[in-house]
Amino acid sequence: MQPATSSVHAHAATGEKLWKQPMAVWAVSFACVIAFMGLGLVDPILPEIGKQLHASKPQVELLFTSYNAVMAVAMLITGVISSRIGSKLTLLCGLVLIVLFSFLAGHSSSISQIVGFRAGWGLGNALFIATALAAIVSVARGGTAGSVILYEAALGLGISVGPLLGGVLGGISWRGPFYGVACLMTIAFFGVLVLLRGVPKPANRVSVADPIRALRYPGLLTMGIMALLYNFGFFTLLAWTPYILPKLTTHGLGYTFFGWGVFLAITSVFVAPRLQARFGTLRTTYVVLSLFALDLLVIGIFGSHEWVTIVCVIICGGFLGINNTLVTTAVMQAAPVERPTASAAYSFVRFIGSAIAPWLAGKMAIWVSPYFPYYIGTAGVLLGVLVLYSGRKHLQSV
Template identity: 60%
Template structure:
C-alpha cells in the first residue's frame, strides 16, 4: 500500500492514459462550440438564447442520463459502457456537423450529451480503480484531463471554425474514433460488479446530507460556471480564432490550478473552508464581469482569472464527493454529476433570456447570485461535511 501511495503521479498504466486521452476529447465537447456560437447564430439565423440551447440540451441530457449510467455500467461492464458512450459521441458529433437548422443541431447535441453521460461517469470510476497512487491522485489526473479538454476545445473550435462552423463537430467525431481505438486496445476487460446498481441508487444516495450538500452547491456553482462559458462569447467582439484563444487561456489556467494549486489550498484550509473561499472569489469574478461588461480587455482578464478559480473548485468538489457518502464511488459520482450538470443546463438558456429582456450585465449578476447561494448551502451544511478530510 505504501509503495502504491508513493508511486509517481505520471507513472500510470497505459489503460489510465487511454481513458484520460478519451476524457480530454470528451471534455473538448464542452468548450468546442464556444468560439463558433456567434457564427452559428449568424448562419442558422438564430438568436443568442436559441444558440445557448446547444449547451442546455447537451448538459440537460447529460445530467438526467447520469442517473442511469451507474445501473448500465453494472450490467454491461465499465469497458462496454465507455465504448457505448464513445460510439454515441462519434455519431451525434458527426450528425451535428451535417445540421441545417438550429433545432437539428440542438437535438444532435442532446444525443451527444447521452454519450457524454455514459462516458464521463464511468471514466472517473475506471481511472480511480485502475490508477496507481490512490484515489486523490486519480481524481487530480481526471480533473487535469477535464481542464486540458476544456482548454483545447475552444482552441480547436476557434481554429477549425475559421474553415466552417461545421468543422469542429467533424473534428471531435474523428478524434473520438481515435480515442475509441485506444480504449479497445489498451484498456483490459474490467470485471462486472458482483452487485448490480439499481436505477434509483443515485437518488437514494442523496439521503446522505454530505453528498446532498455538495451536490446542491455544485448545482449553483455550475450555474455560474456555464453562465461565464456560454454567454461570454456574445459579449466579446472577437472572431472565432480570437474567442478560441481567450477560452484556451481560461481552460489552461483551469487545468493548471486543478492539478497544482487545488491540493495545496485544500491541505492548507480544509475542504469546506477552501470551497467557501473559492465560491466567494468566483462570485466576485462574476460581479466584476457584470460591472465591466463593456470593457473587452477587462472581460478577457476576468474570464481567464475565473478559469483559475474554477479549476480549484472542480478538483476539491470532486475529491470531496468521493468521501461524502458510504456508497460506491460510481453511485456518488452519478448522483453528484447529474445534479451539477442540470444546474449547468439552466444557466446558458437563462443567460440568453436575461440578455434579451434586460441588458448584457444581467446574466453575470444572476450567476453571481447563484454562486453566493451555493456558498450559503456549504455554510449551512458544513456540519455534514466535517468527516471529509483534505486530500483523502
C-alpha cells in the same frame, strides 16, 4: 475511509509516481480529454452558428441546455448500464454515441437539428464521464486521490484545448469543430478498445433508484445543490461570454477561452491539492467560490470594456480549476455509497443548473441587459457558498 486532505497530502509527497501509469490509464485519460473538449468546443463558434443558421441567441444557447439536460437525466441510468455490461463496454458505447452525434451535428442544416444532436452527444458523454473516473481508479497507481488528479488533469486539458480547437477549426467553418471531435473520438474509441483491460464488473447491480437514494445523505445532497447553484455562474461565463465580446473573431474567442482552460488545468492539478492540504476542503472552497462570484460581478459591472472581460474570464479559470478538484474529491467522501453511485447522484443534481443557466442567460440578456446574466450567476454562486456552509456539519469527513 481516509480523509481527502491527508490522501491528497500523501499523494503530493510521491507525485513523481503519479505519472507512471499503465497504458490503459492513458487511453482512458486521452478519451477524457476529448470528451471534455465538448464542453468548451462550441464557445468560439456560437455567434457564427447563429449568423449562418439565422438563429436567435436564446436558440443557440439551447446547444448547452439540451446537452446538459440529457446528461443530468442520463446520470440516473449510467450505473444501471455499467453494472450490467461493465465499465469498458459502457465507455465504448458512450464513445460511439459521441462520434455519431458530433458528426451529425456538423452535418446539420438547422439550429434545431444541432440542438437535438447535442442532446444525443450529452447521452454519450454521460455514459463516458460517469464511468471514466471509476475505470481510472480501478487500473491506476496512486489510489483514489491520485486518480482524481489524473482525471482533473484530463478535464483541464480537454477544457483548455476545446476552445482552441473550436477557434482554429471554426475559423474555417462552424462545422469543423464537430467533425474534429468525431475524428478524435474515433481514435479514442480504438485506444480504449485495445488498451483497457482488467476492469472488473461491479459486484452489485445498480438500480435507477440508487442515485436518488444516495441523495438522502445530507453531505452528498449539500454538495449537489451547491454545484447546481455554482453552475449558474460557470455556465453563464462559458455559454454567454462570447456574446459580450463581439469584436473578437472566432480565433480570438478560441484563444481567450484557451487561456481560461490552461489556467483551469494548472490550478486543478498543481494548486488545488496544496491548498486542500494546508487549509482543508471546505475553507478553501468558501474562499474560491466567493472570489469566483466577485469575478462574475466585475464582468457584470465593467463587462462593456472588452479587456476587463477577457482578463476576468482567464482569471476565472483558476478559481474553477481549484473548485473542480476539491469538489470531485469531496463527493467521493460525502456519502457511504459506491463511488459511481455518488458521482451519478451528484452529477444528476448539478447538471440541472448547467441546463437552465445558458437558456436563462439568453432570456435575461433580452429582457434586461446583456450583462444582467452575470448578476444572476453571482447570486447563484453566493447561494452555493451559503448552502455549503449550512451543510458543513455533514461534510466533516471531506
